[in-house]
Amino acid sequence: MSREVMEYDVVIVGGGPSGLSTAIKLKQLNPDINVCLLEKASEIGAHILSGNVFETRALDELFPNWKELNAPIKTKVTNEKFLFLGKTKSLSWPTWLLPKVQHNKNNYIISLANLCRWLAEQAEALGIEIFPGFPASEVLYNEDGSVKGVATQDMGLDKEGNKKDSYESGMELHAKVTVFAEGCRGHLGKTLIKKFELDKNKCPQQYGIGFKEIWEIKEEKHQEGLVMHTAGWPLDNKTYGGSFLYHAENKQVFLGYVIGLDYQNPYLSPFDEFQRFKTHPSIKSILEGGKRISYGARALIEGGLQSLPRMYMPGALLVGCDAGTLNMPKIKGSHTAMKSGIIAAEAINYHFKDKDDLSIYEKLFKESWVYKELHEARNVKPSFSWGLILGIIFTGIDQILFRGKLPFTLNHKHADHKTLKPAKEMPKIDYPKPDNILTFDKTSSVYLTGTNHADNQPVHLKLKDKNLPINYTLEKFDEPAQRYCPVGVYEVQTENNIKKFVINSQNCIHCKTCDIKEPSQNITWVTPEGGGGPKYGNM
Amino acid sequence: MKILVAVKRVIDYNVQVRVKEDGTGVVTDNVKMSTNPPDDNAIEEAVKIKEAGKAKEVVAVTIGEDKAQETVRKALAVGADKGIHVKVDGIIEPLAVSKILQKIVENEKPDLVFMGKQAIDDDCNQTGQMLAALLNWPQATFASKIEVKDKSLEVTREVDEGLETIETNIPSIVTCDLRLNEPRYASLPNIMKAKKKPLEQINASDLGIDTKPRIEQIKVEEPPKRKAGIKVASVAELVQKLKNEAKVI
Numbered sequence: 089m090s091r092e093v094m095e096y097d098v099v100i101v102g103g104g105p106s107g108l109s110t111a112i113k114l115k116q117l118n119p120d121i122n123v124c125l126l127e128k129a130s131e132i133g134a135h136i137l138s139g140n141v142f143e144t145r146a147l148d149e150l151f152p153n154w155k156e157l158n159a160p161i162k163t164k165v166t167n168e169k170f171l172f173l174g175k176t177k178s179l180s181w182p183t184w185l186l187p188k189v190q191h192n193k194n195n196y197i198i199s200l201a202n203l204c205r206w207l208a209e210q211a212e213a214l215g216i217e218i219f220p221g222f223p224a225s226e227v228l229y230n231e232d233g234s235v236k237g238v239a240t241q242d243m244g245l246d247k248e249g250n251k252k253d254s255y256e257s258g259m260e261l262h263a264k265v266t267v268f269a270e271g272c273r274g275h276l277g278k279t280l281i282k283k284f285e286l287d288k289n290k291c292p293q294q295y296g297i298g299f300k301e302i303w304e305i306k307e308e309k310h311q312e313g314l315v316m317h318t319a320g321w322p323l324d325n326k327t328y329g330g331s332f333l334y335h336a337e338n339k340q341v342f343l344g345y346v347i348g349l350d351y352q353n354p355y356l357s358p359f360d361e362f363q364r365f366k367t368h369p370s371i372k373s374i375l376e377g378g379k380r381i382s383y384g385a386r387a388l389i390e391g392g393l394q395s396l397p398r399m400y401m402p403g404a405l406l407v408g409c410d411a412g413t414l415n416m417p418k419i420k421g422s423h424t425a426m427k428s429g430i431i432a433a434e435a436i437n438y439h440f441k442d443k444d445d446l447s448i449y450e451k452l453f454k455e456s457w458v459y460k461e462l463h464e465a466r467n468v469k470p471s472f473s474w475g476l477i478l479g480i481i482f483t484g485i486d487q488i489l490f491r492g493k494l495p496f497t498l499n500h501k502h503a504d505h506k507t508l509k510p511a512k513e514m515p516k517i518d519y520p521k522p523d524n525i526l527t528f529d530k531t532s533s534v535y536l537t538g539t540n541h542a543d544n545q546p547v548h549l550k551l552k553d554k555n556l557p558i559n560y561t562l563e564k565f566d567e568p569a570q571r572y573c574p575v576g577v578y579e580v581q582t583e584n585n586i587k588k589f590v591i592n593s594q595n596c597i598h599c600k601t602c603d604i605k606e607p608s609q610n611i612t613w614v615t616p617e618g619g620g621g622p623k624y625g626n627m
Numbered sequence: 628m629k630i631l632v633a634v635k636r637v638i639d640y641n642v643q644v645r646v647k648e649d650g651t652g653v654v655t656d657n658v659k660m661s662t663n664p665p666d667d668n669a670i671e672e673a674v675k676i677k678e679a680g681k682a683k684e685v686v687a688v689t690i691g692e693d694k695a696q697e698t699v700r701k702a703l704a705v706g707a708d709k710g711i712h713v714k715v716d717g718i719i720e721p722l723a724v725s726k727i728l729q730k731i732v733e734n735e736k737p738d739l740v741f742m743g744k745q746a747i748d749d750d751c752n753q754t755g756q757m758l759a760a761l762l763n764w765p766q767a768t769f770a771s772k773i774e775v776k777d778k779s780l781e782v783t784r785e786v787d788e789g790l791e792t793i794e795t796n797i798p799s800i801v802t803c804d805l806r807l808n809e810p811r812y813a814s815l816p817n818i819m820k821a822k823k824k825p826l827e828q829i830n831a832s833d834l835g836i837d838t839k840p841r842i843e844q845i846k847v848e849e850p851p852k853r854k855a856g857i858k859v860a861s862v863a864e865l866v867q868k869l870k871n872e873a874k875v876i
Binding site for chain 1: 639641642643645648656657658659661809810811812814815816818819855
């Protein structure tokens with residue numbers, strides 16, 4: 089069946105910081121380039137979740153006058169703390185003993201979702217066509233194998249994939265260059281990396297899962313501009329992770345937890361670790377008397393330069409965390425994502441003007457400050473595979489004494505789905521029950537995300553082997569999907585003594601953790617009907 | 628025949644609405660907004676009637692701040708021919724809305740006016756009825772089926788007792804129920820085309836209508852939290868609790 093076709097110079101898949109920056113820079117370089125941007129969320133920003141302490145370096149380049157343009161960047165970082173947590177005690181680490189990359193002077197506490205909404209307004213004013221609610225579900229190729237563009241998802245299919253009365257066929261968007269800006273573990277980016285072997289001779293990508301809650305706290309406990317990070321409890325020495333707590337405007341704090349997805353114990357539940365973390369006296373005292381108003385989670389990139397794939401291929405580029413430009417020791421990815429988008433736009437402009445090959449993108453990237461930054465940061469994350477304490481000691485030497493200039497590079501050894509140990513070798517973890525004041529269950533949490541998927545549509549979490557969860561994964565790993573999913577999409581139910589693997593896909597918040605962590609890579613995340621998923625506000 | 632459809636921009640039905648701490652209203656900043664769901668049914672029905680050759684033009688009108696235009700654009704993307712945006716900032720009550728719509732009806736001279744049976748934000752369920760009174764037109768509310776006849780409409784209404792079928796003369800007002808139809812998707816090509824369709828902008832003040840609220844809102848607060856349920860061990864305990872604690876038997 090033939091679909092309608094639209095031709096553009098550039099099609100961008102994803103309306104996050106990298107995709108929007110690519111679009112804006114393209115139009116700034118040449119207003120005649122026609123650009124179309126697709127976004128799977130119901131509106132720009134609704135699928136964006138990030139800490140976020142923002143370094144303005146890339147935005148300064150894109151809009152030097154962002155203050156006059158009233159960008160939603162208002163809360164300057166005024167104070168910083170770093171705590172090591174024991175079970176009940178905490179040790180405050182002097183900030184002068186932190187590596188320079190972790191200093192946040194001149195940075196701002198922002199909502200990245202709101203920044204993206206603002207960037208989208210600027211983009212539309214420049215004449216960029218933005219279409220929220222239209223996920224790109226498929227890469228299209230030319231006969232010579234180069235990328236031709238993307239197709240949007242069909243709408244109005246029922247559970248079995250039959251056409252309903254409301255059926256609308258997807259549409260083909262053809263472009264001279266297609267830019268993939270889907271964020272961490274983009275489902276099209278993933279297929280491109282495989283098809284074009286972009287990760288050849290690179291380390292396996294490393295991921296984390298990040299949680300975020302927004303709390304409105306008591307005025308007397310709120311210190312606008314305070315940035316606090318913690319390491320330690322409740323995680324053990326072997327598990328990589330830590331928390332953030334940012335005092336934003338309007339008596340709100342952005343509270344979050346990140347756990348490396350290379351954890352080993354299948355009984356570990358990242359969600360419950362985060363909930364438990366809030367019961368620590370030094371955190372509880374801040375939240376007490378306050379109210380949780382938002383919740384969400386999203387996988388993030390942790391692999392850095394060693395895992396960064398080649399970012400160009402015939403007819404297409406990868407930008408931001410669809411490739412993996414996050415700077416882990418800096419705990420920041422927005423400025424690097426934006427910068428990669430700016431560089432991609434410059435490369436495309438050369439490609440159109442001087443017929444340069446798209447490989448110029450990689451050349452420009454290597455010459456930029458973002459590459460230098462990622463190079464200096466490269467050894468931090470792998471050193472934590474030796475445990476928290478050795479990791480900290482090494483990072484101190486690497487980052488404070490040598491400023492990231494040690495003459496060797498540590499490698500990441502395993503992909504995250506290979507790190508789980510069999511359940512019988514690992515201790516069970518007994519998580520406390522939620523009190524519904526400070527700690528919550530997954531059901532009441534997903535409710536705050538505003539998540540919905542139109543019912544009676546195909547399940548967008550595909551199993552390669554339908555029987556594997558019960559026949560193998562349950563037996564060997566006690567089916568960890570029940571625990572790593574931050575909203576309880578996966579359940580093992582028992583009916584008449586028969587175990588059943590249930591996928592509540594309507595709750596999915598598009599975090600992609602299952603696609604990453606499933607030990608046999610049995611779960612594939614594909615795009616649901618447009619507009620589905622969470623409806624985050626100022627995350 | 629010409630059909631005017633009124634659409635309203637409201638907080639999306641999936642969003643968990645949060646009351647402002649000072650009790651002056653609900654939080655709308657950076658909250659996902661959408662077309663009021665039964666208004667989507669109203670547009671869908673008007674477009675269907677047009678597609679069946681029984682109407683020539685569908686005009687979508689919205690009243691509200693600048694961003695309310697999104698709802699008109701969406702209506703244009705699913706088949707409306709022309710849009711009107713009446714600009715007003717702040718809260719406007721059903722009476723003011725009805726008076727504005729009355730003016731629009733006088734200008735546009737539609738044969739039918741469709742709208743959702745009520746908006747999911749204030750749940751007033753008044754605008755259609757008030758507009759009917761102001762225009763002195765017949766009204767059919769809570770429509771779950773509409774059949775266009777020569778000079779009349781046969782409308783099936785969702786009422787407490789079941790379904791009621793009535794006939795009204797044209798012109799008339801119809802307020803639409805969610806059961807009326809299944810609204811179509813706005814396809815990408817149609818969204819693109821909708822950007823080129825005419826959208827007229829009018830300031831409410833230019834229509835000479837006083838939109839000042841007549842109701843003083845004292846306080847908005849959250850409903851009391853439901854207590855967690857308990858499990859009882861026996862029927863006897865249940866009966867005892869219903870009798871002595873809940874005092875319902």
